[in-house]
Amino acid sequence: MNLNLDGKVAVVTGAAQGMGRAIALTFIKGGASVVAADIDLEAAKLVAEEAKALGAQAIAVRADVTKSEQVAEMVKSALEGFGKVDILVNVVGGSGRLKGRKLYLFRESTEEDWDSAISLNLKATMICTKAVLDHMIERKNGRIINISSVSALAGNIGMVDYSAAKAGVIGFTVALAKEVGPYNITVNCILPGPTETPGMKELNLPPESLEEMGRRTYLGRVGKPEDIANMAIFLASDGASFITGQSYAVCGARNLA
Secondary structure, eight states: OOOOOTTOEEEEETTTSHHHHHHHHHHHHTTOEEEEEESOHHHHHHHHHHHHHTTOOEEEEEOOTTOHHHHHHHHHHHHHHHSOOOEEEEOOOOOOOBSSSOBOOGGGOOHHHHHHHHIIIIIHHHHHHHHHHHHHHHHTOEEEEEEOOTHHHHOOTTOHHHHHHHHHHHHHHHHHHHHHGGGTEEEEEEEEOSBOOHHHHTTTOOHHHHHHHHHTSTTSSOBOHHHHHHHHHHHHSGGGTTOOSOEEEESTTTTOO
16 A cells, blocks of 8 residues: 655644644655644744655644634645645644643533633634635645544543534534545544643653553553554545545544443
């Protein structure tokens, strides 16, 4: 199977760290030119510098993907820099669910909690997708890859807002895939399980909690960002040209009973 992305241009949001960084670098090593977009521009520049050290092309762009005007500038930078966008990977997500290192139950959540979760996880995916869609339709070609979460399927106590927003990403993926399929645009979704990312480290979980997360998977470990990146490059490749509207749990079967 050919996973070569030579000549392709990919926009990866949240590219400065964790899954986004792994996806950006995997695409770069696969031959793609990459727009590394992140709210942390200096960290995104490090990804672009690493790409250049590998002999690849990449540009770093600062973008708060919950702001449509900043996303429009992100896409403009991609088109000015590379002339096209073949692939969009919507990585940005997360939750403000922690309050003093304590998960909060649904009855303790506020409208502000829900607004934040939906904006960061679902609305941002919509804004970025809409910004590239006319271009992809005009070219009759495109790959859109959304990052949801296994929490969208399994649900997590203390993460109701996040789980609901990520479930919305799955619904968005399925409906949009049907709408844009006639234009040779595929839309698919990746559902990571617990993954070793800076975001997970910020939760300040004790080592035994991480070990327990690993034991709850059928492979006995938590995921690595590269596990998600490997699925992303497959979905971006010609090998996945007849796959659309699908969601893939990359979680060591944590989603299974």
